[in-house]
Amino acid sequence: MWRQWIPFWHPGVSPEGGDVDLLFGGLLIASALVLGLLFFLLALFCVRYRAGNDVDRENHEAKSWRWEVSWTAASLLCFLALFVWGASVYFELYRRPPDELTAFVVAKQWMWKVQHPGGQSEINALHMPVDRPIRVVMASQDVIHSFFIPALRLKHDVVPGRYQDLELTAQKTGHYHLFCAEYCGTAHSGMIGEVVVMEESDFANWLAQQAPASALADEGGALFRQLGCSGCHSVASKIHAPLLEGIYGSPVPLSDGSTVIADDKYIRDSILLPRSQIAAGYEPLMPSFEGKVTEDQLLRLVLYIKSLGRQP
Amino acid sequence: MTEPDYLNANYTLRSWFFTTDHKRIAILYFASLTLFFFIGGAAATAMRIELATPQADLVSDDIYNRLFTMHGIIMVWFFLIPSIPNTLGNFIVPLMIGARDLAFPRLNLLSWYIFMLGGSVTLFAILAGGIDTGWTFYTPFSTLYSNSYVMVAAAGVFIAGFSSILTGLNFIVTIHRLRAPGLTWYRLPLFIWSLYATSVILVLATPVLAITLVLIAVERFFGVGFFDPRIGGDPLLFQHLFWFYSHPAVYIMILPGMGVINELISCFSRKQVFGYKFVAWASLAIAALGFLVWGHHMFVTGQSLLASLVFSFMSFVVAVPSAIKVFNWTATLHKGSLRFDAPMLYALAFIGLFTIGGLTGLFLACLAFDVHATDTYFVVAHFHYIMVGGMVTAYFGGLHYWWPKITGRLYSEYWARAAAILIFLGFNLTFFPQFVLGAEGMPRRYHVYPPEFQVWNVLSSGGATILAAAYLLPLLYLGYSAFFGSRAPANPWDAPGLEWQTSSPPPEHNFDVQPVVTRAPYQYRNFEAEPQNA
Numbered sequence: 001m002w003r004q005w006i007p008f009w010h011p012g013v014s015p016e017g018g019d020v021d022l023l024f025g026g027l028l029i030a031s032a033l034v035l036g037l038l039f040f041l042l043a044l045f046c047v048r049y050r051a052g053n054d055v056d057r058e059n060h061e062a063k064s065w066r067w068e069v070s071w072t073a074a075s076l077l078c079f080l081a082l083f084v085w086g087a088s089v090y091f092e093l094y095r096r097p098p099d100e101l102t103a104f105v106v107a108k109q110w111m112w113k114v115q116h117p118g119g120q121s122e123i124n125a126l127h128m129p130v131d132r133p134i135r136v137v138m139a140s141q142d143v144i145h146s147f148f149i150p151a152l153r154l155k156h157d158v159v160p161g162r163y164q165d166l167e168l169t170a171q172k173t174g175h176y177h178l179f180c181a182e183y184c185g186t187a188h189s190g191m192i193g194e195v196v197v198m199e200e201s202d203f204a205n206w207l208a209q210q211a212p213a214s215a216l217a218d219e220g221g222a223l224f225r226q227l228g229c230s231g232c233h234s235v236a237s238k239i240h241a242p243l244l245e246g247i248y249g250s251p252v253p254l255s256d257g258s259t260v261i262a263d264d265k266y267i268r269d270s271i272l273l274p275r276s277q278i279a280a281g282y283e284p285l286m287p288s289f290e291g292k293v294t295e296d297q298l299l300r301l302v303l304y305i306k307s308l309g310r311q312p
Numbered sequence: 313m314t315e316p317d318y319l320n321a322n323y324t325l326r327s328w329f330f331t332t333d334h335k336r337i338a339i340l341y342f343a344s345l346t347l348f349f350f351i352g353g354a355a356a357t358a359m360r361i362e363l364a365t366p367q368a369d370l371v372s373d374d375i376y377n378r379l380f381t382m383h384g385i386i387m388v389w390f391f392l393i394p395s396i397p398n399t400l401g402n403f404i405v406p407l408m409i410g411a412r413d414l415a416f417p418r419l420n421l422l423s424w425y426i427f428m429l430g431g432s433v434t435l436f437a438i439l440a441g442g443i444d445t446g447w448t449f450y451t452p453f454s455t456l457y458s459n460s461y462v463m464v465a466a467a468g469v470f471i472a473g474f475s476s477i478l479t480g481l482n483f484i485v486t487i488h489r490l491r492a493p494g495l496t497w498y499r500l501p502l503f504i505w506s507l508y509a510t511s512v513i514l515v516l517a518t519p520v521l522a523i524t525l526v527l528i529a530v531e532r533f534f535g536v537g538f539f540d541p542r543i544g545g546d547p548l549l550f551q552h553l554f555w556f557y558s559h560p561a562v563y564i565m566i567l568p569g570m571g572v573i574n575e576l577i578s579c580f581s582r583k584q585v586f587g588y589k590f591v592a593w594a595s596l597a598i599a600a601l602g603f604l605v606w607g608h609h610m611f612v613t614g615q616s617l618l619a620s621l622v623f624s625f626m627s628f629v630v631a632v633p634s635a636i637k638v639f640n641w642t643a644t645l646h647k648g649s650l651r652f653d654a655p656m657l658y659a660l661a662f663i664g665l666f667t668i669g670g671l672t673g674l675f676l677a678c679l680a681f682d683v684h685a686t687d688t689y690f691v692v693a694h695f696h697y698i699m700v701g702g703m704v705t706a707y708f709g710g711l712h713y714w715w716p717k718i719t720g721r722l723y724s725e726y727w728a729r730a731a732a733i734l735i736f737l738g739f740n741l742t743f744f745p746q747f748v749l750g751a752e753g754m755p756r757r758y759h760v761y762p763p764e765f766q767v768w769n770v771l772s773s774g775g776a777t778i779l780a781a782a783y784l785l786p787l788l789y790l791g792y793s794a795f796f797g798s799r800a801p802a803n804p805w806d807a808p809g810l811e812w813q814t815s816s817p818p819p820e821h822n823f824d825v826q827p828v829v830t831r832a833p834y835q836y837r838n839f840e841a842e843p844q845n846a
Binding site for chain 2: 045064067082083094151154161164182183192
């Protein structure tokens with residue numbers, strides 16, 4: 001691969017990583033051409049037109065607007081091309097991930113806590129299979145962090161108060177850096193970990209060896225009862241609250257006439273800010289759980305609701 | 313020749329601290345900014361020494377975080393933003409346009425006092441225990457999680473902002489109302505055009521920073537949710553407001569430098585600036601477009617894809633007027649008669665360094681590459697090429713160019729050239745390796761880092777040592793010149809600008825006779841043919 005020939009440069013190991021590297025190469029070449037031309041002209045003029053050098057200096061005040069229009073147009077065209085190139089790769093990087101194998105990332109001062117759906121959890125490490133896209137759902141417990149894997153040429157801020165998701169694909173097994181890229185306080189530079197990319201079978205073994213206490217969705221079910229959610233959200237309840245079976249992924253009509261898809265973000269918001277989006281036909285009775293549940297518990301609840309399956 | 317100049321008209325302390333003479337106020341600013349420059353520089357030096365090894369050895373993480381915050385706050389608000397406008401601008405603008413003073417001399421003095429108050433409050437915050445939020449004050453870290461003197465430092469920056477607004481206002485009114493007879497807009501030196509554009513940004517953008525800092529205080533003290541998600545706020549709203557000010561502020565920090573470069577290139581090429589009108593309007597275009605690009609700081613925050621597209625596009629567009637300037641400066645050299653005195657060395661260094669800074673800015677405007685490079689050392693290197701390689705270089709170039717006018721003394725040309733070359737080399741050795749570090753993925757604001765990044769960090773720290781020494785040189789030889797240098801003539805560079813048509817240093821009232829302007833600026837060739845009678 002041509003990328004391995006650039007000194008000090010470790011090629012990206014994701015499918016889009018190659019596109020980013022190509023873009024970087026294109027930017028470098030374009031800049032080198034501009035700088036080369038500029039430095040050549042500067043050097044030429046400095047030598048040729050140095051004071052005392054006997055050269056023709058007449059007729060220098062030619063009309064300038066032709067030059068101005070030409071170099072303005074040339075810069076604009078170059079810039080436009082780079083803009084389009086950069087934007088198209090960006091859309092690839094941040095395309096909305098389909099619902100694949102998922103891992104959950106909770107960022108907090110100053111660690112990354114990664115949890116797999118089976119309940120396996122790890123600190124400052126993310127194990128993932130090679131050549132298979134995985135989707136990470138990220139939340140922050142406190143300040144803004146940023147999930148950065150240089151080898152995948154991928155970064156996304158983890159802003160508190162919302163879920164962010166990102167699709168990761170690694171094409172080569174190995175250990176790669178995981179950095180926090182957004183300054184987050186005292187031990188910001190200690191908030192680093194590694195991404196371990198393994199063969200599919202090794203990954204399956206690894207998951208099995210982690211011997212989780214229980215699957216996250218099951219823990220979510222326990223929380224659902226413990227926090228009293230089941231008191232209202234059940235068939236037996238006297239209180240008129242929506243049933244959650246099969247709600248995940250389906251459209252929910254809201255009282256203001258609009259419709260939303262009940263995804264992770266919607267469920268999370270409904271737990272924390274129940275009055276922001278009221279389901280049509282229901283009284284806004286639900287209390288807010290803001291400050292009463294941690295991000296860890298929230299994602300278990302979301303997974304539990306997801307596990308309730310589709311309504312028949 | 314017994315008429316007193318502005319320096320020896322009066323020696324009392326009172327005559328300095330209550331002066332309304334723009335020239336003396338410029339000196340007051342110059343002294344304060346020099347102090348702040350070396351405080352901010354000392355913080356940077358300490359950081360670079362720490363970063364010579366991957367592990368923590370010189371300072372603890374908390375101290376390191378305080379160092380880079382202090383470096384950023386001091387350098388941005390107490391050096392770069394006021395640097396050229398409040399020192400060289402204050403001194404030269406009235407002289408350049410043939411005026412007796414700025415439009416509001418007392419406001420000018422008030423602006424210095426406000427600046428010093430803001431600076432003192434900020435220094436107090438640093439001495440009392442420091443600030444660890446970074447100069448960007450990102451929420452919710454700054455509002456809820458930081459146990460440092462955030463509100464005191466924010467108050468300091470808030471106060472200093474009023475100084476910026478007053479200076480901007482003063483320049484705008486001065487340039488509109490006090491131009492000498494015959495000095496039409498297109499006869500103005502380009503330094504004036506660039507300061508005019510800068511002033512427009514100062515007046516329009518600084519209030520937004522003030523509003524943002526007030527909102528932080530209201531959230532912290534009264535619990536009103538603007539930025540804290542737990543009480544219904546949005547942390548990204550802060551970033552939008554902050555960068556709505558701070559990106560235009562980047563142009564506050566480079567436009568005056570571009571203005572100085574026009575004067576230098578033209579003088580030492582003995583030729584008028586190529587494409588005068590294009591360069592003049594490019595300044596205003598930068599000022600206007602600069603307000604529409606703030607979202608390029610937020611490509612990885614989860615802002616909408618459409619917003620990212622628009623901000624990326626506008627960021628490419630705002631680079632066009634800068635490119636126009638670089639091409640015009642280069643074309644100005646063509647068929648000139650080039651002399652390489654110290655100010656010209658700085659000007660040439662500026663063109664090279666600013667272009668590298670500008671081109672790498674395009675890398676970051678490019679959406680997909682920004683995802684990888686943002687918040688890494690690539691960004692650090694990029695903006696230091698603009699702010700230090702560009703603005704500080706232009707500041708030193710302008711300082712040397714107008715030094716004979718300001719002090720009435722000459723400096724050692726040998727030392728001045730040596731310092732210029734040393735600064736250029738030290739600067740590149742410090743910051744070029746940081747591009748490599750960033751491209752390889754080393755995040756910024758890291759106190760410790762994986763050992764594979766050490767080689768480039770050592771190079772950078774080595775460069776920083778050279779750069780620190782190089783910045784101390786002008787302090788020595790210019791300091792010597794100010795007291796013991798030989799007397800400067802009124803017009804040591806044989807330049808046609810109005811500021812050179814009065815004595816060095818100028819009398820308190822600037823001109824004995826009101827100058828009248830009859831032609832375009834930068835008429836070096838005609839000027840030599842028929843010397844103007846003063």
